[in-house]
Amino acid sequence: MSRFVIRRVISMVLVLFAISVLTFLIFQAIPNGDPAVRLAGRTATPAQIEQIRQSWGFDDPIWQQYLTTMGKILSGDVISYTQQLNVMTQIKQALPATLSLAIGAGILWLFLGVVFGLFSAIKAGRFTDRALTVLALVGVSTPVFLLGAVALYFLAFKLTIFPNGGYVPLTQDPIDWLYHMILPWCVLSVLFIGVYSRVLRSNVLDTMSEDFVRTARAKGISEQRVLVRHVLRNSMIPIISLWSLDFAAVIGGGAILTESVFNLHGVGQYAAESIQQLDVPPVLVVVMLGAAAVVVLSALTDVLFAFLDPRIRLTG
Incomplete structure (x- = not known):
């Protein structure tokens, strides 16, 4: 039973990681989805847009932006790009x-x-x-x-x-x-x-x-x-x-x-x-919330079924 639970926990973590990566990359690939432009506003100059891009880290490598964003999400200190709210x-x-x-x-x-x-x-x-x-x-x-x-x-x-x-x-x-x-x-x-x-x-x-x-x-x-x-x-x-x-x-x-x-x-x-508004942080957090709810409840259901029916442990 313990091995069955461990397998479900590992698969849950891998699924959440894959979903977070895919969601982040989708918004990066959207045309005209540069968050620095939306933060700067319509009347901003190229210099102001570049300054925002540097201060927010939008010019960092994609993997570093992902790690920074996920770190803020896990710490609860992530700010939306458009509303500037937690x-x-x-x-x-x-x-x-x-x-x-x-x-x-x-x-x-x-x-x-x-x-x-x-x-x-x-x-x-x-x-x-x-x-x-x-x-x-x-x-x-x-x-x-x-x-x-x-x-x-x-x-x-x-x-x-x-x-x-x-x-x-x-x-x-x-x-x-x-x-x-x-x-x-x-x-x-x-x-x-x-x-x-x-x-x-x-x-x-x-x-x-x-x-x-x-x-x-x-x-x-x-x-x-x-x-x-x-x-x-x-x-x-x-x-x-x-x-x-x-x-x-x-x-x-x-x-x-x-x-x-x-x-x-x-x-x-x-x-x-x-x-x-193509606001990445709120969408990423909501997607992760939904994925976590689905994966956790699915894992709990599998564990419950395995506890009630030992045959499931052999196929899970």
Whole structure:
């Protein structure tokens, strides 16, 4: 077990290193992406641009610029090129909104995805199954920004049931926080509910044909107990793995469109604004945050599965 954990930690470090290098090099290769020009402003002279380039170290070799930037990120002393603000401070201010969105939506799409997927498998081939299949395909195919805009138009502008976007901290007013987050949770969850219900339906139908399920039924165990304790329990393993990756991706900025439509001022919206300005430090920090969340949760999931099923250790 210890060797399995060590292998996962080493692979996690290598993945984070590779992602940081690729992200840094992509911004270096963008045409007209010289940060010294953006820092100097439109009316700056070539001499002023060169002075900024030297003072910020933009004329250093590429590997040295990468090491300098990563050193500042690890120390928490990295400054954005355009806003001249501490990136870590900005992310700490934006993180509560993203966590609120991710946690609420994650619980919602997991619960409804399991309910719809299980119900669809039980009613396989019937009208209910076909109806849920159509709804799942519609949910997967509908862009988040379109669904969010439609929801805001009808539920916020026309009917005024929900507020027109914005974020209220949980510590300030829990009721108002919930009131502002219900609509973003529902909009973000639609895509995942469709995917999870289809995946679980397939897993449940496959598990129902396994020998251990037929043996449990032959022993006289009730159908409800067989479904919950044997079929659903084994079918949930890939769902949990998938949920951990999707949840981590949302935390790392995967909900950019949802945050932008509802004006939540989260990490994703902060990353989108930084990308528009070609501001490397905030984008690099957000990418590293998302990669770390995905890799760490994936590694924890692998370790948990290996602890529950020793066969995984041999193939991991």
